Amino acid sequence: MPVDTPMTAAQPPVLEARNLIKHYGHVTALDGVDFELRAGEILAVVGDNGAGKSSLIKALTGAVRPDSGEILLDGKPVHFKGPLDARHLGIETVYQDLAVAPALDIASNLFLGRERRRAGIMGSLFRRLDKKGMREEAERSMAELKFRLPSITSAVETLSGGQRQGVAVARAALFAKKLAIMDEPTAALGVRETGQVLELIRTIRERGLPVVLISHNMPNVFELADRIHIMRLGRRAAVVTPKTHSMADVVAIMTGAAQA
Numbered sequence: 001m002p003v004d005t006p007m008t009a010a011q012p013p014v015l016e017a018r019n020l021i022k023h024y025g026h027v028t029a030l031d032g033v034d035f036e037l038r039a040g041e042i043l044a045v046v047g048d049n050g051a052g053k054s055s056l057i058k059a060l061t062g063a064v065r066p067d068s069g070e071i072l073l074d075g076k077p078v079h080f081k082g083p084l085d086a087r088h089l090g091i092e093t094v095y096q097d098l099a100v101a102p103a104l105d106i107a108s109n110l111f112l113g114r115e116r117r118r119a120g121i122m123g124s125l126f127r128r129l130d131k132k133g134m135r136e137e138a139e140r141s142m143a144e145l146k147f148r149l150p151s152i153t154s155a156v157e158t159l160s161g162g163q164r165q166g167v168a169v170a171r172a173a174l175f176a177k178k179l180a181i182m183d184e185p186t187a188a189l190g191v192r193e194t195g196q197v198l199e200l201i202r203t204i205r206e207r208g209l210p211v212v213l214i215s216h217n218m219p220n221v222f223e224l225a226d227r228i229h230i231m232r233l234g235r236r237a238a239v240v241t242p243k244t245h246s247m248a249d250v251v252a253i254m255t256g257a258a259q260a
């Protein structure tokens with residue numbers, strides 16, 4: 001089966017990992033995995049249960065420290081001590097549990113943990129929240145992303161599942177300087193809502209931000225991804241494209257029925 005092996009591009013990958021190894025006791029979660037996210041692409045990461053997808057993403061976002069291997073951002077080695085290090089370097093992640101604050105409004109959720117404050121004469125301790133500025137920026141960002149929501153002052157608990165997911169995805173897009181990672185962004189959504197979130201992810205790519213999409217949903221993957229990174233037994237079994245491979249081909253590589 002022909003496989004699209006990564007090309008050597010003139011530009012270094014936005015995010016790259018080489019030979020990552022991670023053991024949990026006797027379990028080898030990552031067994032020398034390589035990874036490459038290129039500028040402007042949506043890269044799907046797929047694999048069977050236990051193939052190592054979460055472990056890979058956690059290593060790439062500083063949530064776990066690999067036992068060995070290298071991670072490079074724009075071609076430069078990085079060493080994440082925790083998720084904040086990755087965030088500060090421009091990597092935003094949308095986790096399955098979303099981490100939204102239901103009682104707060106949309107604008108407050110977009111700036112959750114990164115609230116803007118007004119310049120104050122009494123020092124930063126007394127600087128008040130810049131609610132107006134945050135609302136205006138939230139309105140602007142949502143309009144740019146063409147994601148339709150009720151008023152930016154609506155509490156997130158009044159939104160549908162798809163709209164909540166939209167807020168979490170938009171937040172990542174708003175702050176990610178280098179790339180956004182989305183873990184199962186359409187799990188638990190209905191067909192129409194899934195369509196809206198997929199459209200949002202496409203818009204984010206069009207604005208130039210590369211996206212890593214972890215998904216079990218093959219039709220979604222085939223609709224969105226430029227390339228598909230297939231995990232199997234803690235390794236990258238292959239990287240293919242929806243143009244050259246069918247869903248059946250991908251499943252065959254995932255399960256080991258076909259060699260990559």
Ligand SMILES: Nc1ncnc2c1ncn2[C@@H]1O[C@H](COP(=O)(O)OP(=O)(O)OP(=O)(O)O)[C@@H](O)[C@H]1O
Pocket residue numbers: 024027028029047048049050051052053054055056
């Ligand atoms: N914290 C942990 N402690 C022990 N074993 C772990 C831990 N995290 C993951 N593993 C094991 O490492 C292997 C890879 O798991 P990982 O969660 O990365 O796979 P996955 O592809 O994300 O699976 P799923 O699709 O089921 O979430 C599995 O065998 C899993 O049981």
